[in-house]
Amino acid sequence: MSEKIDACCADERQDSTCCAEGAKTLVLACAGGSNVGQVANNVMLGVDRQGYGNAYCLAGVGAALSGFIESAKAGRTILIDGCPVACGKKAFEKYGIEPAKYFVVTELGITKNHDFSQLEQETQAAMDSIVSKL
Numbered sequence: 001m002s003e004k005i006d007a008c009c010a011d012e013r014q015d016s017t018c019c020a021e022g023a024k025t026l027v028l029a030c031a032g033g034s035n036v037g038q039v040a041n042n043v044m045l046g047v048d049r050q051g052y053g054n055a056y057c058l059a060g061v062g063a064a065l066s067g068f069i070e071s072a073k074a075g076r077t078i079l080i081d082g083c084p085v086a087c088g089k090k091a092f093e094k095y096g097i098e099p100a101k102y103f104v105v106t107e108l109g110i111t112k113n114h115d116f117s118q119l120e121q122e123t124q125a126a127m128d129s130i131v132s133k134l
């Protein structure tokens with residue numbers, strides 16, 4: 001399979017480094033199928049919007065795509081997992097990537113569940129806590 005189809009962004013950016021080429025800080029989140037996974041994803045977007053770094057594709061690392069792994073190794077990374085299963089951290093460890101900052105949403109006082117009705121409040125609480133530690 002060609003590396004050229006590994007990229008995620010616009011058609012003209014099919015270079016397997018996605019949207020954050022040259023970014024100093026990459027922000028990755030597990031984006032799991034629970035409230036805390038989605039809080040992690042929301043915080044990644046919020047951190048990007050506030051200018052702390054560029055949101056990046058953890059799935060690209062998990063899928064063993066070389067461009068994503070090399071970009072994550074080369075950059076400063078902020079990694080956010082939803083819960084102690086730590087899917088993002090395990091993906092990083094598999095390829096010897098050490099995050100500069102690492103957060104687990106359930107360690108911020110948010111209980112993991114499958115209720116997505118409180119995401120706005122949970123995201124704000126996690127965002128406040130994480131931004132204060134960046």
Ligand code: SF4
Pocket residue numbers: 030031032033034036037081082083084085086087088
């Ligand atoms: S770290 Fe937890 S919330 Fe995130 S993908 Fe893994 S199991 Fe799901």
